[in-house]
Amino acid sequence: MPIVRLAELIDQPEAAGFLRSVVAGGRYGNAYLLHGPAGVGKGTAALAFARALLCERTPGGRRADATGDLFAAAAPAPADPPLDDACGECAACRKTADLQHADLRFLFPVSGEEQKLDTTIAETLQALRDDPLFVFAYEKAASIRISVTRELLRELAFQPYEAPRRVVVVRDADRMREDQYSAMLKSLEEPGAATVWVLTTARLSRLPATIRSRCQRVRFAPLTEAAVARFLADRADVDAGEAALLAALASGSLARALALRDQDVGAVRNQALALLEPARAGDPARLWTSAQAYMQYGRTGREALRRMIEFHMLWLRDLLRAQAGAPAEWLVHRDQEDRIRREAREATPREVRRRLMVLEEALQSIEGNVSPDLTIFSAMARVSTLGARLGENQWPAHATASWDH
Numbered sequence: 032m033p034i035v036r037l038a039e040l041i042d043q044p045e046a047a048g049f050l051r052s053v054v055a056g057g058r059y060g061n062a063y064l065l066h067g068p069a070g071v072g073k074g075t076a077a078l079a080f081a082r083a084l085l086c087e088r089t090p091g092g093r094r095a096d097a098t099g100d101l102f103a104a105a106a107p108a109p110a111d112p113p114l115d116d117a118c119g120e121c122a123a124c125r126k127t128a129d130l131q132h133a134d135l136r137f138l139f140p141v142s143g144e145e146q147k148l149d150t151t152i153a154e155t156l157q158a159l160r161d162d163p164l165f166v167f168a169y170e171k172a173a174s175i176r177i178s179v180t181r182e183l184l185r186e187l188a189f190q191p192y193e194a195p196r197r198v199v200v201v202r203d204a205d206r207m208r209e210d211q212y213s214a215m216l217k218s219l220e221e222p223g224a225a226t227v228w229v230l231t232t233a234r235l236s237r238l239p240a241t242i243r244s245r246c247q248r249v250r251f252a253p254l255t256e257a258a259v260a261r262f263l264a265d266r267a268d269v270d271a272g273e274a275a276l277l278a279a280l281a282s283g284s285l286a287r288a289l290a291l292r293d294q295d296v297g298a299v300r301n302q303a304l305a306l307l308e309p310a311r312a313g314d315p316a317r318l319w320t321s322a323q324a325y326m327q328y329g330r331t332g333r334e335a336l337r338r339m340i341e342f343h344m345l346w347l348r349d350l351l352r353a354q355a356g357a358p359a360e361w362l363v364h365r366d367q368e369d370r371i372r373r374e375a376r377e378a379t380p381r382e383v384r385r386r387l388m389v390l391e392e393a394l395q396s397i398e399g400n401v402s403p404d405l406t407i408f409s410a411m412a413r414v415s416t417l418g419a420r421l422g423e424n425q426w427p428a429h430a431t432a433s434w435d436h
């Protein structure tokens with residue numbers, strides 16, 4: 032079932048609490064903007080909110096003209112005290128569960144050849160219906176399709192089909208063109224409109240200020256590691272040890288954790304640590320060989336490279352935890368406890384923090400416009416005990432030079 036209830040959202044008490052209070056109040060604004068980091072449940076929440084808005088038992092969910100309506104007898108009476116979430120049982124809830132409600136429109140970015148987009152959209156919707164753990168993934172160029180917004184805007188001129196209002200959910204609303212925004216703006220500004228817009232974005236600043244200012248904003252926070260790990264273990268069938276590792280790597284994004292789940296993270300972790308071993312030991316010759324091995328990752332993609340560095344950072348954080356006397360269950364790499372304890376004894380917390388800072392800088396350089404090769408070689412040299420001996424300021428300037436592609 033793709034659309035859950037607001038009560039089922041994980042680890043977003045403030046956002047979910049606000050949305051539920053809106054549902055219980057039964058009066059809706061023209062537009063809501065759910066914003067926050069990628070992969071923390073904004074899209075799920077947007078659809079759950081839409082579902083609650085359309086539910087026949089929530090305060091705003093019944094048509095005012097229902098009395099005397101042909102279907103009035105079949106419509107369930109509103110709940111007392113007022114429901115703040117979809118009931119999950121009424122006719123509307125059954126339809127919204129499968130994205131089949133005539134008054135629910137769901138827009139999301141797509142990419143590819145224009146003539147294949149209908150199929151792509153249909154396939155994505157079907158995948159979402161079939162897989163409760165479905166994760167939206169877009170290419171860089173993906174955008175909300177123009178013909179879809181055109182069709183939608185024509186439809187907005189008419190009354191909703193079944194519900195008192197129509198709900199339009201736009202996922203990643205920052206991926207639209209200027210003329211799409213202006214068309215949408217007209218609807219957002221219309222007083223007493225029969226349409227509620229629910230937009231999501233992980234890139235708030237990319238939305239035009241005119242759109243932002245007309246929406247009620249709902250902020251979503253990064254998920255806690257514990258919540259991600261619990262979700263993976265309880266609902267994605269991941270064993271507890273791996274769930275902890277994935278959650279630590281996912282930086283508060285469940286979508287990222289789910290994407291990583293399909294890779295053998297244990298193997299990638301070991302590879303990352305093996306590559307950095309000579310750096311740790313301060314062996315210049317092996318360091319160069321190792322750096323070359325890393326450079327392959329630089330060519331195949333920054334994402335792989337980033338992950339390698341992140342693994343190493345997690346390892347260093349475990350050393351700090353061990354140095355502070357943390358029990359095994361607090362360690363991300365608890366399956367490597369002996370090695371962590373040994374390395375923790377061999378370095379001072381200050382030295383471990385220094386290495387973490389070097390890697391943090393390397394991560395930032397990779398995000399920026401710096402050659403991954405240079406970044407990595409420089410970072411590896413500085414992470415090594417060699418770096419500690421030479422001192423941070425003695426590394427050549429090219430080590431942080433930017434690179435024009």
Ligand SMILES: [Zn+2]
Pocket residue numbers: 085086087088117118119120121122123124
């Ligand atoms: Zn319902």
